[in-house]
Structure formats: structure tokens, C-alpha cells
Amino acid sequence: MxxxxxxxxxxxxxxxxxxxxxxxxxxxxxxxxxxxxxxxxxxxxxxxxxxxxxxxxxxxxxxxxxxxxxxxxxxxxxxxxxxxxxxxxxxxxxxxxxxxxxxxxxxxxxxxxxxxxxxxxxxxxxxxxxxxxxxxxxLSVPPGGGTALERLTDRECEVLAHVGRGRSNAEIAAALHLSEATVKTHLSRVLAKAGLRDRVAAVVFAYEQGLVRAGEAAPGG
CATH class of the missing domain: 3.40.50.2300 (Response regulator)
Structure with missing residues (x-):
């Protein structure tokens, strides 16, 4: 309940x-x-x-x-x-x-x-x-990358960008040719490294860091 x-x-x-x-x-x-x-x-x-x-x-x-x-x-x-x-x-x-x-x-x-x-x-x-x-x-003008973003690997940045575009773990897995479990692992590392509390905070962070910009379409979609 x-x-x-x-x-x-x-x-x-x-x-x-x-x-x-x-x-x-x-x-x-x-x-x-x-x-x-x-x-x-x-x-x-x-x-x-x-x-x-x-x-x-x-x-x-x-x-x-x-x-x-x-x-x-x-x-x-x-x-x-x-x-x-x-x-x-x-x-x-x-x-x-x-x-x-x-x-x-x-x-x-x-x-x-x-x-x-x-x-x-x-x-x-x-x-x-x-x-x-x-x-x-x-959030139309994000300030750009910073030290928190620099701690992420290239793959973690890719996952974060897809999260910022509102994609589910299953959609991210399909786009990056990964398993959903691997996507979850990458996202957990992103949250830990950037000091983010949840997926919503990750979306905001992706916009702030310039990984996603207003009106931008996801690659291949």
C-alpha cells in the first residue's frame, strides 16, 4: 500500500x-x-x-x-x-x-x-x-562542465547524457549495446562520483554540465 x-x-x-x-x-x-x-x-x-x-x-x-x-x-x-x-x-x-x-x-x-x-x-x-x-x-543556459564531470569516465558521461534526455535504463541499454544491469552500474557510479541523490538530480546535472541542451534530440532518435 x-x-x-x-x-x-x-x-x-x-x-x-x-x-x-x-x-x-x-x-x-x-x-x-x-x-x-x-x-x-x-x-x-x-x-x-x-x-x-x-x-x-x-x-x-x-x-x-x-x-x-x-x-x-x-x-x-x-x-x-x-x-x-x-x-x-x-x-x-x-x-x-x-x-x-x-x-x-x-x-x-x-x-x-x-x-x-x-x-x-x-x-x-x-x-x-x-x-x-x-x-x-x-534551464536553457547550462554553465558547462566542471570538476564533478571530469571524474566520470567516457561511458559514464554517455549514460548520463541519455538519462538527461529522459531515457529509461532499457532504452539506454539498447542505444549503447549494454545490458540493463551494466547501465544501472554506470548510473550508480555517476550518482556516487557527482554526489547526486537520485535520477532526477542526474537529469539536472546533465543539463547543468552541458551534456544535454534545450531542444536537443538524442542521437539516433
């Missing part, structure tokens, strides 16, 4: 999201919060598997709340951020703060439930085109 905490300052949104997730056989809404301060407190008290986090909330916004929730021993619960895409201008900061992915507020119930399952399982919700556009929009 996936235990979910929902944070949103609009009562109707809270009730709607709770209703959509409450009918899922493998998802349980264990609590709600109406602002960022309450979200942090509830996350610490209830210890959910995932927090569904609105960005714009009073007292403490969803970005800082995400940072505080994730900055706990063990990384804290996963965070799935709710965004309006055209209005929210802080999605890059949310990624850096440890958010596991993004979901549009008008997403249908089935997509919401699947997003919760994906992020709760530790996978980044980065494949949908909307998430790539979000990253590209708010």
Missing part, C-alpha cells in the same frame, strides 16, 4: 485529489496539509511514502517544503509536485530540492494514480514531454 500525504491550500483541490486517489486499491491517503509548514510537520509525523505537493502555498511554498522534507536521514518520502506549467516558474528549484517528478493539475485520475506509483517506486517522472519542456524552459 502506498501511503500518500496531499499538500494544497485549496480545499476543493484537496478533496478532489483525495477522492481520486482514495478509490485506488493500492493507494491510501493518510493525511492532508493546507500549507508548506503543515506539509513538513505532517510528513514527519505520518511518515508517508509520498507527498503530493502543490508549489504555491502560504507560509511556506512547496519548493522549500520539498527541500525540508527531503533533507532528512534516508532522504524522506518521495515528493511529486503539482504544477500548472504555464504559471509556475520554480520547477527547476523544485527538482534541485529533491522532487521526484511533476504532474499537471488537470491530469486525469488514471494518470495521477500512475504518477504516484512511479515516483513512490523511486523512479523519476521525467519521460513525459511536458516534464522535459519544464526542465528545458527553466
Amino acid at each position: 502506498i501511503r500518500v500525504l496531499i499538500a494544497d491550500d485549496h480545499a476543493l483541490a484537496l478533496s478532489g485529489l483525495s477522492a481520486m486517489l482514495g478509490v485506488q486499491p493500492d493507494i491510501e491517503v493518510t493525511g492532508t496539509a493546507s500549507d508548506g509548514v503543515e506539509a513538513v510537520a505532517q510528513a514527519r509525523r505520518l511518515r508517508p511514502d509520498l507527498v503530493l505537493m502543490d508549489i504555491r502555498m502560504p507560509r511556506l511554498d512547496g519548493i522549500e517544503a520539498t527541500r525540508r522534507i527531503r533533507d532528512t536521514p534516508g532522504g524522506g518520502p518521495a515528493v511529486l509536485v503539482l504544477t500548472t506549467f504555464d504559471l509556475d516558474e520554480y520547477v527547476y528549484d523544485a527538482l534541485r530540492g529533491g522532487a521526484g517528478g511533476f504532474l499537471l493539475k488537470d491530469a486525469p485520475p488514471g494518470q495521477l494514480a500512475e504518477a504516484v506509483r512511479t515516483v513512490a517506486a523511486g523512479q523519476a517522472l521525467l519521460a513525459p514531454a511536458v516534464t522535459r519542456r519544464l526542465i528545458e524552459r527553466f
